Amino acid sequence: MFTIAQITDLHITTSEAPLDQARNRDRLHQTLRSIEALRPRPLAIIATGDLVDRGRIEEYAALKAILAQTDLPIYLGVGNHDNRLAALSQFSAPNIVSDSHGFIQYTLEFEEYRIVICDTLDEGREGGAFCEQRAEWLVQTLTDRPGTPTLIALHHPPIASGIRWMDPDPSAEWILRLDRILSQHSQVCAVTTGHLHRAFVRRFANSLVTVSPATSIQLTLDLSPVDMRVPDGREILTEEPPGFMIHMFDAGEITSHFCVSGPWPTAVNYTHPFVKP
Numbered sequence: 037m038f039t040i041a042q043i044t045d046l047h048i049t050t051s052e053a054p055l056d057q058a059r060n061r062d063r064l065h066q067t068l069r070s071i072e073a074l075r076p077r078p079l080a081i082i083a084t085g086d087l088v089d090r091g092r093i094e095e096y097a098a099l100k101a102i103l104a105q106t107d108l109p110i111y112l113g114v115g116n117h118d119n120r121l122a123a124l125s126q127f128s129a130p131n132i133v134s135d136s137h138g139f140i141q142y143t144l145e146f147e148e149y150r151i152v153i154c155d156t157l158d159e160g161r162e163g164g165a166f167c168e169q170r171a172e173w174l175v176q177t178l179t180d181r182p183g184t185p186t187l188i189a190l191h192h193p194p195i196a197s198g199i200r201w202m203d204p205d206p207s208a209e210w211i212l213r214l215d216r217i218l219s220q221h222s223q224v225c226a227v228t229t230g231h232l233h234r235a236f237v238r239r240f241a242n243s244l245v246t247v248s249p250a251t252s253i254q255l256t257l258d259l260s261p262v263d264m265r266v267p268d269g270r271e272i273l274t275e276e277p278p279g280f281m282i283h284m285f286d287a288g289e290i291t292s293h294f295c296v297s298g299p300w301p302t303a304v305n306y307t308h309p310f311v312k313p
């Protein structure tokens with residue numbers, strides 16, 4: 037048994053807004069400390085995009101300085117706030133790898149399991165994308181190891197949360213394409229994403245998609261109808277505590293835990309045997 041931590045939507049920035057700068061940095065620090073305190077220690081951390089807020093080289097440099105404070109290996113994917121070339125100017129293999137078309141897509145092998153990091157960034161757009169070139173790479177990658185339990189990690193959830201203003205069109209081409217591929221590869225045990233800044237799960241392509249909470253601010257849970265053309269003043273983002281996920285790989289399956297970054301006071305200690313003699 038081993039675990040891998042997932043962080044997402046770090047939104048590290050060097051922008052003029054000092055509040056965002058300090059808040060997102062401090063929340064990432066808090067999350068890294070929480071991950072490092074876990075027993076057993078995760079083997080690695082995967083970061084599923086929106087690594088920085090504006091896709092600027094100086095933001096990736098700031099992120100690099102923060103991540104240097106943990107000795108856990110960190111593997112990066114990109115989201116809609118990222119810029120591939122700027123990210124690649126500050127990070128290199130094995131922490132970030134691009135495929136032959138320049139997309140940030142690569143595989144990680146851990147014992148008899150696999151994590152496949154995919155790229156859903158469409159630079160200049162908020163929404164997700166997964167074009168034919170990326171799809172070809174994924175099909176080839178999954179075809180190479182059909183018997184290996186696999187976790188797919190990407191930024192944009194291909195599923196709806198019910199928070200309408202953030203949800204994708206379920207009939208979008210990239211979602212149908214991903215659905216087709218994943219449905220044909222039964223070794224895919226789970227799909228994990230970010231982008232929504234809130235934890236939720238939903239079935240997709242004979243699998244389960246988990247969406248990790250953000251290390252930066254969270255999305256407000258408001259499932260009431262919304263008119264996209266008429267702002268009604270509702271709260272849309274909240275300073276709920278930062279969060280992350282722990283994926284446990286054991287007995288050929290992947291079990292995923294949603295975690296709130298601590299520290300938290302102890303409620304009860306284990307001082308009496310669980311099983312009486």
Ligand SMILES: [Fe+2]
Binds near residue numbers: 045233
């Ligand atoms: Fe984000």
Ligand SMILES: [Fe+2]
Binds near residue numbers: 115116230231
């Ligand atoms: Fe995003």
